[in-house]
Every structure is written in structure tokens, then in C-alpha cells.
Amino acid sequence: MVMKRPKADVVVIGLGWSGSLMCEELTRAGLNVVAIDRGPWTDTSTHTPPAVDADELRWASRKELLRKPRDLTTTFRNTVDQIAAPQRDFGVYELGGGVGGAGFHWAGMAWRFSPWDFQVRSKTIERYGLKRAEDGEMQLQDWGITYDELEPFYDRWERIAGISGKAGNLKGEIQSEGNPFEGPRQRDYPTPPLKTLRMMELFNKGAKDLGLHPFTIPVANISQAYVNPLGVSMGPCTYCGFCLYYGCGNYSKSSPQACIFPTLMRRENFSVITEACVTRINKSSDGERATGVTYIDAKGNEVEQPADIICSTAFIVDNVRLLLTSGIGQPYDPRTQEGVVGRNFSFQTVSGADMWFEDGQINPFIGAGGLGSQIDDYNGDNFDHSELDFIGGAGILTLSRDGQPIAKANNIPPGSPRWGSGFKKAYSKYYQNYGTLFNQGCSMPVKGGYMDLDPNYRDKFGVPLIRLTYDYATSDRNMAKFTMDRSVELAKAMGAAQVSPFNFAAKSFSTAVVASDHVIGGAVMGADPKTSAVNTYLQSWDCHNVFVVGASAFPNNAGYNPTGTVGALAIRTAQAIHQTYVKNPGALVEG
């Protein structure tokens, strides 16, 4: 017998960034909200204080904060005529293992997408013609909303998170610092940028010498003590260099724990069920709406949580898998391009150049997860592509992130011995002399890139794994080569003695090759129900009380990290729910 809990106004699946932002909005508006997270309670003082945090082996090598592939993974293949195989060890999927999700261990680059990123189809046709947009392979589509419509919600997320940065475009006026290519902002960041460390100094000088426009990356590693609009206090970043894959012991990395939980957890109308895995969204008999969810609790019991509204705010893999296993929306068929659930998977197209200096004295151990400098001169549509064979571009950045000794043992010049006395000599010299230029490029959806349910492999609950079928678009490969060449020029301008270019898109994509951990799409938003699973409020076209929120909603990925856009969309959807939907349940947008 399945136990049935009392009905909630809203059930939220997954308490990461999206879930936490939505729970905060909805509980403050008076709704009774139950969140369900597959992971345990995880928090700063209990799990990641300085006493245990500075430990590369535990957190970065063994990835103890991450969800294990044993518990969540996918199968993978490049094309439909291959048999997909499981990703068995850590790879591109870097979800959090506990509440807070990946938002607890992330690096903290805090971007807004540029205006172009929301309209890649119409803007490409407008500037370069139909053939550039429809090359036979790409499946470009606009988001259905513009940057301007999302701007107030970016602002709200940045204020909740306390993001540190300097505006480059205030209400249309380009500022002297900051990114001159960014979309116009109404006001500056809530806290000032982090310090300029040695690798950033070298980058800034080299970039300026080439006539480019470097700026400090806006980050969720905040520069000073801050109290956010929810009344939650954060501390200043100490540049400890234990950031990506680690929790923050200083309350200075923005996370659901550091920014939202202190107020959310104290609300009477909120509770979270931890160590519980939602396996199904249940539908009414006429299929028009959902009645709640079914989950498996920590003891293995099947439990039903009824609710008037269901928000699926899990990692993209689980958002898509829930829609497929629950029968919400037509699954995408790559052979006909019909259907919507699973289509438009995208990633991050990465190339760049590793660099070695002489007498650099970089002091790499001083750093923060998102800290670095970037140029957007070759990102998005910021440069003329008329004579080029691709669309989009990459943010070319350098990192002042960390100097972790186990991982950095790989970063010695090509031709250096990898072991023996020769290795010890090389590493002793180059530990202080290594840097990288990382081109974080856009990723366009392709007709053959999608997710569905694997026919052969299941998880521990017997639910089929997601099967990912994907390879890079030709346009993205060409973009990666172009930006790689630009990064080599920049490396030389920075005075690097040795430069070694790299290009992940020169080979096929694989879930086992961690060019990035930004997996995107699968339940994309749009204005047209024939090509999107959710509307512009991330409301399911098929069940009006189901909202699917996260990077699963992006129809394409930009040359930036996704979290800021995830946060902005989550806040916008939550506000639409309590301001409009609850008063008049139904479709918020005409399909």
C-alpha cells in the first residue's frame, strides 16, 4: 500500500538553486510548499567548515560532495546507429549529492546571457541569411523571451546571491570597467569585483595590447560582507583556492545554503523531505493536469505527495526523465524531428591554449572558483561572421581559481616526462608557471542531439536511465577552431614561453571527456508547442500545473556558465505562479 501524505499547495522536486529560489518566492507568498530532495541535509557548518574543507583528495579527487554515478548517470552514444553505453565513473554530470544541489559545490561564475543568445535563430537570419541558420544540421530556435524581459529577474538573483562584479553597460551607457559587450543593466552588481591576481594581470595586459576588452568575471565568490534582500548574511571570500567541488567554509560562495536556507527553513509553510527520490509525476485520469508525485523514501517505501502545483526543479537529466516516465509531453523522435521532450540537448564547446611562463611566480594557490578575466570580443555575435563558417563564439577567459597539487601535476609542458625524476624536476619548476586560456563556447542544438529512455540500463529503483545521443554541430567545431587560434595569439601577447593549444571539439563529444559540466536542454522553452516542451513561463504545454525549471529549459547554450540564467528563470516562473496562476489555474500562454 502506498502511503499518501497530506496535500500541499506546491511540491518542488529537487532543492538546488531553482528549487530553493522557487520555494522562497512561493512560501513568502503564503503557499504551503513541500520540497523533496534525493540527497541528505548538507550544510556549511556540518559538512564544509575550514577544519575539513581544505582537502583536495576528498573533495576534488574523490568528489565526495557530488552525486555518485552509481546513483545517477546516463548512457551515451554519438549517433542513433550506435548502442549507448553507461557513463560509469564521474564524467560530465556533476550534480550535487545533497540539498543545495550543484549550487553547493559550484565554481561560481555568475553570468547573464547576452541579448543575442535568446534569439539565435531570428538574429542569425536577420544578419547572415536563412542558409546560415538552417545548415541542415542545427535546430536553432528562439527562446520566446528576450534579455530585456529577463533583466529584472537577473537583477533579483544577483541580489539574493550577492554577486561581485562591475557593470559594463548601465542602461545603455558603456562603463570604463566591466564588460562592454554585456546586455544593458539597470544597476551595478551588489558587491564590488574580486581582486586582480597575477594571471589576470598578465591576461589583462596582453588583451589590451591586442586591442581587446578584458574585464573581471562576475562571481558568486563575494568580495565583502553582505546582507541579501532575504536578510541572510554572507562573509567575504578569502581566496583560499578550495572552491570548485568544495563547499565554502566562509559563507562567501553563493549557494542555497548560504543565501536562502536560513530564511526558508524557518518558514512554517515549508518543509523538505530529504533522501527521497521522486520516480513519477502522477497525472489525472484525463491527463490534463498532474495530481502530485510519487517518491521512494530513505527506507525504501513508496510514498505519494499530492499537490495542486508541481515544480520539477531537478538536474536536467532528471527533469527530462520524469517527463518521459510520467508521460508528460510527446517524446522527441530524431528521425522525424517530431515531439518535444528530449530535444535540443546542448553542451559547451571548448577549446583554448595552455601556457607556461618563465619566472612567473603566479602563486596559483591564491584563488576563487569563478575568479579570472575574460574577453567577450569573440563571444556571441559580438564580431562580424560574414566571412566565417559558423555562428556564435566563446568567452575567452583565464582562471585564478586554484593551485591544487594533485590535479596540477597534469599541467606540465608537452614533452615533459610524466613520471620519474624528470617529472619531479618539471613539476617543481612549472607549478608556479602554468596558466590556461579557456574558450567557453556556445553550443547549438542539432537535430540528432536528444535524450530518451535507455532500453537496456536502469537505476537502483528500476527506472530506465536517460540515453543521451549527441555530437557537436559543425558550426560549433568551426567556432572552436577559430577561437583556439585567437587564444594562441593572446597567449603569445601575454608573454608565454610555451603555448599548447587544445580543442575538445576536434574530436567527438563523450560524457567521459569533461570539457565542461554544463549539460543543457531536453525540456526547452519556447513560443511554439511544436518545438518546445514548456512555454515561456516554463509551464508544461501538456499539464498546466506542471512547471519544469532549470537549464533543461534552454533551447541553446551560450558562451557563458548557465547558473545566473537558471536563477533568473526560476524567479520569474515562481512569481508567475503566485501572482497569476494560483488565481486562475490554466495555461499562462496561448499555445
Place this chain on the structure above:
Amino acid sequence: MAAPALAVPAKAAEMHGYPEDMALNPNFVPQGIRRGGVRLSLTDDTDYKTVKAVFDRLMPADELGPSASEAGCLDFLDAQLAGPFGEGQSLYRDKPLDPKADEMMQVPQFIATPRERYDTGLKALEAYARKTDGASFADLQPNRQDEILEGMENGTISLGPDINTKAFFELMLQNVREGYFADPLYGGNKDMVGWKMIGFPGARYDYRAYTDKTGQKLGLEPVSLIPRD
């Protein structure tokens, strides 16, 4: 999946209000490894000698610092293989495993745990040395050991049809680096020799006094998570 007939109501995992217990659980702090103690996983003497010989070629003693075994890397490895890493607790291990898929995946995928891979790999390496050189791997001259390791690394030597030789080499290389450069708490990097070699200040947590000293030698002595008296 059907629930048992008498379902126990879920409790304790449902949270209302901020948890009152906010202290660090002492069980959450990693326990220091006792050096030179009873071996937990590398209990076969021959296997132990083989991996010690390999590790001491990968990270030999020289003017820059002690060898892997002198730095405690065997204590490190023994403890790692006896714990969740060695037991492959992160891995998705459902069958079938298709080795032909490795080319598509670009990185070999294993159902065997690291502990199992060391077990088969070390025995295969020993068998290889006995077959080609008529002696134990551990008793070969260092330059001959290096030759064999180079062959494993570049794929010209196969230890057997069922072993991904190159991947086994990479596993050992990864683990010896971990042992040499992880916090000494874990058994290796004894007296922080690995960190001293490269100039990594260890488990420090606040560099705000140094952010303006870009490009300068800071002379920071390394510290470990092991509390000092």
C-alpha cells in the same frame, strides 16, 4: 516498484525548521592513517613488492625529495584500496559491459573496482616480468623496470588480453600522485615533502593579506589538516 504490505511511515528525513544541531560531526573528520601498520588491502606480499617497485620508479628518490614509498604512498594506497574508492562505491556497475564501447566513450569504462584492478594488474605485471626476464618485477634493474613501465604507458606492452594495460598504468600513476600530494592525513606526502617540492602552502584558508602581492615570492611554510601540538 511495489512497497511492502505494511509500509513504515517516512519520518526523520522530513525537515521543518532549521536544524538545531549545527556542529561538525566528529565522525565526519577524516581519520589519520597509521603509518607502517597492518596492511588492509595489499595483503599479498608479492603484490605489495610489485606496487612498491612501480611507485618508486614513478616517484623516485632524488635531490628533490624522497621516493613514493619513503613518503608513505604505500600506506596511502593500502588505505585507499580498503575504503570506498578501492571498493568502487561511486561506480555504476550494472552489466552488460561492452569493451567495444570504449572507443566511442574515449575513456575506458570499468565494472571492476580499483581494488580488483590492482589485484589482477599487479599479478599480471609480475607474471610478465617472470616470463620476459625470468625474475620478479621488484628485483629487476631500475632502468629495465622503467622500460616496462614506458611500454605499459605507450601501449606497446600488453599484460594480457583481459587487462587494459594502459589504463592500469594510468591508475597507478594517478594514485601515486595522489599519495605524494594529498594531505599527509591520508598517509602519503610525509612531512609535506610533496608540497615543499612545488611550493604549495597546504591547508591554508585565508590569503587576503597576499592578494596585492602579485608576482612575489611569499615563502609560506605548508600546513596540514593534521592538528599540530
